[in-house]
Amino acid sequence: MILPIRVYGDSLLREKTIDVTANTDAIQQLIADMIDTMRSAEGVGLAAPQVGRTERIFVADVTPMYDDPGEVADDLPPQPMVFINPQIIWESEEECEFEEGCLSIPDIRELVVRPEKVRLQFVDREFNPQEIEVRDVVARVIQHEYDHLEGILFVDHISSFRRRLLRRRLRDIARGEVEADYPLHTATTA
DSSP, X not given: OOOOEEOTTOGGGGSOOBOOOSOOHHHHHHHHHHHHHHHHTTOSEEEGGGGTOOBSEEXXXXXXXXXXXXXXXXXXXXXXXXXXXXXXXXXXXXXEEEEEEETTEEEEEEEEEEESEEEEEEEOTTOOEEEEEEEHHHHHHHHHHHHHHTTOOGGGGSOHHHHHHHHHHHHHHHTXXXXXXXOEEOTTTO
């Protein structure tokens, strides 16, 4: 099922998520719905708060970020990736800058600096403990979605000057004055 995506200004996007304690049919359905929603919106990642849920889960599929599927790194985990109760346990000192956008903040893209590599522990969709180290695009997507689980949005990483320049557009999004090619949950649809 395609779920409506909550937009900037929704208080749930600023809350920390809660660990998942059991592998239930409801959790598996949520994961399936999140994957369907992410793909329908042509996103590369989606976190539970973005669809109005408080579980500590995000999904990602970075293959659309590669022009040529043959370019995809050999060490790339199978797609889509499912992260339950993730914890970033290491970040590289090396950083890189990349333009980010977010399904919850339509039509705004900004340069964000993040660690180039991260290592995280999580439980996969079958509830098996995992630990992976990722870099480049995968690390970027994972950090972006992980932030959602902590109540952090990518615009929190940009300078206060850039945020001031975006203030009006962000206020319009928070008021529900936004359109997207996917279902949204805005202040006016709540």
